[in-house]
Amino acid sequence: MASFRFIHTADLHLDSPFIGISGLDDSLRSFVQDSTFRALDQLVRLAMDQQVDFIVISGDIYDSSNISLRAQLRFMEALERLGKEGIAVYAIHGNHDPLDSTKLSMTLPSHVHVFGGEPASVTAVRRSDREEVAVITGMSYPTSKVTDNIAIRYPAPTSGLYQIGLLHANVDGDPQHETYGPCSKKDLIHAGFHYWALGHIHSRRTLQESPYIVYPGNIQGRHVRETGPKGCYVVDVDEDFNTKLCFHELDSMRWNVVEAPIDSTQDVDAWRLSLERILTHTARENPEQLSMIRVRITGRSPVHRQLEGGYVLDELLADLRRREAAKGRMSGYRGCVWIESFTLQSGDAIDTERLLQEDSFAGDLLRLARQEQGRLHEPDGVAARSVEPLLEHAEIRSLLDDTSPEEMLDWLRRAEELTLGLLLRDRSQGEGAGA
Ligand SMILES: [Mn+2]
Known part of the structure; x- marks a missing residue:
């Protein structure tokens, strides 16, 4: 067997609109809106610097199924630059950019392989001597909603080459992400592959090292829930299939x-x-x-x-x-x-610890507030009853649907602070007036 090197990346989300960020002037807004493209440029530069043999992209190349022209042109340009260096690209599409997305019908250059809507395998070669080094198996999302376990449909390895599986999926049902392509770590371990190149979950994580089951995360954080450095993995495989990963920042x-x-x-x-x-x-x-x-x-x-x-x-x-x-x-x-x-x-x-013990109206209020924070999800709790009248309004309802439990809890805590503050402020003012 021959050693080789590849890049594993996913979730490029090219041309993410960054609409939720307020207060930016024109210059900063365009800097922000160009950030996914700058990360793509960094990816190309890294591939060249690191002399990789090929790149695998595990879905969500584009941010939206209504793919912008700008995103397609910038991606094509990146592919051309990689092609000039002889770096092959293997890609699948995910739930954000499925095969039925609206896009230009561009002919892909021969060094680029995009997997279709059924699991299939191709052989990758080493750049220097064209020696066959790996079998790459993958499948693109035909539509945005793939809710069955596609991993178990991936064909078993038939050759002795290094086996890479490209999969866009929520492995073991991370509740923070939509459950597309649900499958278990067990399914992946039993598939007989050496490296599962995953996409979909935007935070970087290695679920397993033998075989490797890896989410590289997205290449550019897009909002406050996508914190920390973002980038991709350069993966080295030696003659004995020993695999070494090195993370590189692209953001x-x-x-x-x-x-x-x-x-x-x-x-x-x-x-x-x-x-x-x-x-x-x-x-x-x-x-x-x-x-x-x-x-x-x-x-x-x-x-x-x-x-x-x-x-x-x-x-x-x-x-x-x-x-x-x-x-x-x-x-x-x-x-x-x-x-x-x-x-x-x-x-x-306020000394809340003391107040919690105190036999007073404020003490009662604080104890009640704390109790209600524990009843966040109960239908007759204060939180649920307070937002109930708002649910009749469709737009507010959709905003509330997007509210996380942490945000709800935060509202309750703010309400606690506000009421206690007002109550105890009045008390001290009253005392002041009487003195
Ligand atoms: Mn994604």
């Missing part, structure tokens, strides 16, 4: 959630300075990328009351964004930190 914009506690600060400006230190640290950690961060404000102190009103945070946000936008235009947004939003999870300087 130019990186999402993160950072915490900015108010506990140890007594006034807004001290807190602002601590936030500046967090921003500086974030920039240092990601000197080559634009950091897109959500700042979670946590902890308890009088600062909460000053931030709660809204306009302080709004003005601070506008000012920090203005500064970073100006810096970014000069630096190509490298090492810039853009605050996507603040989420206020802090509270007044």
Whole structure:
């Protein structure tokens, strides 16, 4: 057997629209909207630098089944550049870009193989000497909704070559993702392949090492739930089929959630300075990328009351964004930190532990609030009953359907803080007036 090297990538989501991000000026918006294409360029560059024999792409090349012309042209251009270097490409389509998508009927160059809607196998060769090195088996999604187990339909290996399976699927039903192509890790282990090149789950993970069952994640994070470095794997296979993976970053914009506690600060400006230190640290950690961060404000102190009103945070946000936008235009947004939003999870300087023990109206309220947070999913709980009247409105209902349990819990916590804050504020004012 001969050693060889390939790239495993998936979920390129080319031309993702990034519509949910607010507050961007024109320059930054176009930087953001070009990010999936820049990641593609990085992928091509990496393939050349690493002298790989071929690339496998495990679905969701495009973001939407109504594929933009721009996405198709940029992808074709990337394929041509790889072709000039003799780097073959093997790809499947996933639930975002199934075979029945609206697209141009472009003739693919001969070094590119896109699998059809039924499982099939092709043989890949080494670039330097055309020696056969691997059998690649794959299947594209014919339509966006493939809900049966397609993995078990993949043909068993018939040759002694290294076996790679290209599959777009939710293995073992990760509840965070849609359950397309459901199958189990067991199905994959028993298939007799050496490397399952998976796509669909956007967070990078290796489910198994023998055989390899790998999600490389997407190549560019698209929102705050897709945090951390994004990229692909360069995979080395030696003469004895020993397999070694090396992750390479491809992203130019990186999402993160950072915490900015108010506990140890007594006034807004001290807190602002601590936030500046967090921003500086974030920039240092990601000197080559634009950091897109959500700042979670946590902890308890009088600062909460000053931030709660809204306009302080709004003005601070506008000012920090203005500064970073100006810096970014000069630096190509490298090492810039853009605050996507603040989420206020802090509270007044209340000793909740003591209050929980206290025999008072506020104590009762807090105990009730905590109890309701545990009854988030119960139909007669406060959360369910509070949103019930809103469900009659179709648009609000669809927004609520997209609300995660964490967001719901967050609302309940905010309600707890707000009511306690108002109650205890009145109490202290009342005491003040009586004194
Ligand atoms: Mn995807």
